[in-house]
Amino acid sequence: MAGRAQQSTATISDVATLAQVSIKTVSRVMNDEPNVRAQTRDRVKEAAKSLNYNPSMLARSLAGGKSYLIGLIYDNINSTYAHDLQTGMIARCRLSKYHLMCEPQTSENPDLIQAISNLLATIRLDGIAISPPFCDMPQILDIIEATGMSYVRISPSKDLGRAACVRMDEFDAAYNLTKHLIERGHKEIGFIRGHPQHGGSHLRFEGFCKALKDYNIDANQNWISQGYFYFESGREAARQIFEHSKRPSAIFAANDYMAFGLMAYLHDMGLKVPEDVSIVGFDDVPGCQLVWPHLTTIHQPVTDMGYAAAEILLNNGPKERVLPYRMIERGSVLKKE
Amino acid sequence: MAGRAQQSTATISDVATLAQVSIKTVSRVMNDEPNVRAQTRDRVKEAAKSLNYNPSMLARSLAGGKSYLIGLIYDNINSTYAHDLQTGMIARCRLSKYHLMCEPQTSENPDLIQAISNLLATIRLDGIAISPPFCDMPQILDIIEATGMSYVRISPSKDLGRAACVRMDEFDAAYNLTKHLIERGHKEIGFIRGHPQHGGSHLRFEGFCKALKDYNIDANQNWISQGYFYFESGREAARQIFEHSKRPSAIFAANDYMAFGLMAYLHDMGLKVPEDVSIVGFDDVPGCQLVWPHLTTIHQPVTDMGYAAAEILLNNGPKERVLPYRMIERGSVLKKE
DNA sequence: TTATAGTTTGACAGCGCTGTCATAAATATT
DNA sequence: AATATTTATGACAGCGCTGTCAAACTATAA
Incomplete structure (x- = not known):
């Protein structure tokens, strides 16, 4: 199995000690919370910088009940589509210091439902995007809804009103x-x-x-x-x-x-x-x-759809986004007469 | 921001209570550790199943010092290549209940080094794979080595002996x-x-x-x-x-x-x-x-290379894997004379 | 001046697990 | 039967943070 985590990384208490404040104050500064005196804030920021401190995503997740992770369930068949979706989602995630968990699946998998169910139980994602054909499988939507997790459907074709979605016409x-x-x-x-x-x-x-x-x-x-x-x-x-x-x-x-x-x-x-x-x-x-x-x-606009999907998940954005398509005229159509 | 994590998921203590054992014993069973009586093991497994319990990756990571996450740093320019690499890595990850963190970067990013450094500090990955051109940038390898994290280079071309690598000839x-x-x-x-x-x-x-x-x-x-x-x-x-x-x-x-x-x-x-x-x-x-x-x-064999890279990371496999290529003859070459 | 409200800070518990170590039970050895 | 050894189990601390709540401090009103 993989090696142990690294040894020498600064923790929040290192920063607290250096800045002569409590760890809670460091936490406030790192999360841009209000009610910290400007002077204190600066001292903490400086200490964090000098120790090259970055809060551990894992610890924040466990303590805060947010995982800083959103997921994407996609069908691995169409690689370009999946990749573009990922690219858009990751771009949006970075703005909010979130990360994307990619979960390829195949609709042929007999344990599909169980696999997704286990995924949701082991990783508490803060939201999940589902692309075709999975976004049209009621069973999958059911188990996601059962967890109470927020989700967005990408290009669904049935039951459009059921949940948030991103699509084009x-x-x-x-x-x-x-x-x-x-x-x-x-x-x-x-x-x-x-x-x-x-x-x-x-x-x-x-x-x-x-x-x-x-x-x-x-x-x-x-x-x-x-x-x-x-x-x-x-x-x-x-x-x-x-x-x-x-x-x-x-x-x-x-x-x-x-x-x-x-x-x-x-x-x-x-x-x-x-x-x-x-x-x-x-x-x-x-x-x-x-x-x-x-x-x-x-x-x-696949990349844009990914971006919009992440936006809805992270920002509780509008429940439906219809993105514009473009017709690209190239050389495969003959003008007759 | 994204919603809170779901409410109604079974935790280890729920299972412990139901199976009438301590949480530590449940932990042992879930991790296939030895020294658990067969009968106890069965009771725990049954309890876990009936509660649809899955250990939280987050909590395990924090407590155990392993994140169950490996990373892939890739250049987003060549989408097919990156996607195939991902596919291979994810396939191997699933065998060990690991997940993949995808980290697209561009070599033009002036803050490339800082971005990777922050990434390594915020997520304690258990290993990381680096594809071209990043795997040939000494600065990047330096900061990874500074964390003590294990890593593997994919198709490096300089300094081959420096670290584990997967490549073809x-x-x-x-x-x-x-x-x-x-x-x-x-x-x-x-x-x-x-x-x-x-x-x-x-x-x-x-x-x-x-x-x-x-x-x-x-x-x-x-x-x-x-x-x-x-x-x-x-x-x-x-x-x-x-x-x-x-x-x-x-x-x-x-x-x-x-x-x-x-x-x-x-x-x-x-x-x-x-x-x-x-x-x-x-x-x-x-x-x-x-x-x-x-x-x-x-x-x-890009997908195979991804698989092999994950294998090295998860399994402490051999330090170098040279995978076979294939020449694919199609129609673009004329036989002269 | 004193009462009142608002601002800033820290103590402490706990998220859900795993590691360590001590103890209890089962088995082997004399 | 008494002791040594192995196996099975649990108590407890703690991973690195955030949430809650109370305390201390500051500004404002009466």
């Missing part, structure tokens, strides 16, 4: 992206759906359908295919779409990875993007600028 | 990748160097040079260009290489992102990969399978 984004296709002259539009367990899938599909409807375009069921959010599933879904004799002029993939799979399929079939088929994705993962042509997509 | 990998190019008939080979501060850059370049030398090929200095490990720097470095009248038949980019930048440049210039120019990269980031043609590269 995926329906609206999908609607506008579809509209973008229609406005460029596309009428034969296919759709590759995402993982049915991931809430975003439905919202994106509904936005797509609504746009078609508003523009009086019939959705051809042959061009609607099921994928699961990863590359190969996009390729496979594409195969099913192009099995049919008549083919669409544009395809909306419910996320970028499936769009990449679709592009690979098209490449193998000798079909050109966007000349033969236009493509749009969703998420704006880094790969969008690597594929050729670059992929037109919706940029999800 | 980058020199050898670069050598073999260059050899691969030579064996396919390439004699005019360029190189895009990586960030001079990142150690790997030098090792990779040296492996390249050694291979050329062993095969009696002169390195044309016009084809050796400086990049900084990110996409645009690869494009810019490519521009400099192709300024010269004579152009190489193959280029080795010191990492994949620069290879992608190079491919973008070539695409813009109407040059075909691999017909006109063969390309190899280094790292095997996910984008390698997105670009066309797919990039031949060296797969770094």
Whole structure:
């Protein structure tokens, strides 16, 4: 097992002795509490500085009932998404001297509920953020609520009012992206759906359908295919779409990875993007600028969502934050006529 | 600020009362210590289970002098790398009921040293892993050593013997990748160097040079260009290489992102990969399978390295682990003649 | 001046565990 | 049966802080 903690770190009583005050006064100064004479405050600060003293997070946690830790439960499948969420949360945590506990999970884990329950019992987090697909699992929300801990859902798709949440308007984004296709002259539009367990899938599909409807375009069921959010599933879904004799002029993939799979399929079939088929994705993962042509997509403000989630947890902020998305036009859509 | 910790969690004394033993005995059972009668052990375990008791990490840390936390200091620039490292470390942590504290930093931060110093003082980590470029900064290693904390360097390039480390043989990998190019008939080979501060850059370049030398090929200095490990720097470095009248038949980019930048440049210039120019990269980031043609590269076992690093920290394992790399042949290299 | 309120400080308990050490019980040895 | 040895258990202190409350000190009002 790992070695013992270090020996030679200053404690609060070292500072108290040096500054000739009680440890409680040092505590007050370190926590910026009121009712400390300016002169005393300075003396303590100086003493702390000269000893290079930093309060122990552990001891503060135990004594104060706050852990200075918030958690993030995420699915390890989509590494970029998780990483961006972390980055945003950590940025906000640092402002409040908090730290982030990262808790990857997989929805396949049969002991998922127990694992999360144990986590909550062993570490008294001051709050927890839950990203998809976990934020849509009622059982998980139940056990969190049972602990009385505050939590925030990131991009939930069911039961929106249940708890604090951070999200973007995926329906609206999908609607506008579809509209973008229609406005460029596309009428034969296919759709590759995402993982049915991931809430975003439905919202994106509904936005797509609504746009078609508003523009009086019939959705051809042959061009609607099921994928699961990863590359190969996009390729496979594409195969099913192009099995049919008549083919669409544009395809909306419910996320970028499936769009990449679709592009690979098209490449193998000798079909050109966007000349033969236009493509749009969703998420704006880094790969969008690597594929050729670059992929037109919706940029999800993932880092901002992480930041906002931490903000809600630390600051008891507003219970719902809807962040703006951006449509990123690149080269994968052909303007017809 | 965040809410108070939850109210209704069982503590060790609840379990002790229910099992009719002292809290110390409960502690022994929870920590699998010897000298507890089997019958007592069972009674305690049952009581713990029925109360859904989990020992508080915080309290154990404070009392026991172990924090059950190890840290990872990483550069947030390269998200995939950091994420994979995290994944490996977390996997190993879970086996020992440890948790990972992620500490992104940027080398540009003027207060870098102070930030790390404060971190070490506020959280008594039981160990810390340092990835590039931080693992090559002597100042950082100094302050860690001053705390007496155990640490492990990930892919260091200077001063290898200084502390425990996990790495792969980058020199050898670069050598073999260059050899691969030579064996396919390439004699005019360029190189895009990586960030001079990142150690790997030098090792990779040296492996390249050694291979050329062993095969009696002169390195044309016009084809050796400086990049900084990110996409645009690869494009810019490519521009400099192709300024010269004579152009190489193959280029080795010191990492994949620069290879992608190079491919973008070539695409813009109407040059075909691999017909006109063969390309190899280094790292095997996910984008390698997105670009066309797919990039031949060296797969770094990053997740395994994270796992091994945590293993060393938690287990006082061997002081050095050299992990195997794999050359991944894809479509970006042309076999000449 | 004395009463009153507000400000500053410290004593002390205790957060939920583990380490140390003493004691009790079980087992082995003579 | 008496003693030595091992095994099992608990009492207690204390990890480094914060919360509570009371005491001391200062400013203001009457």
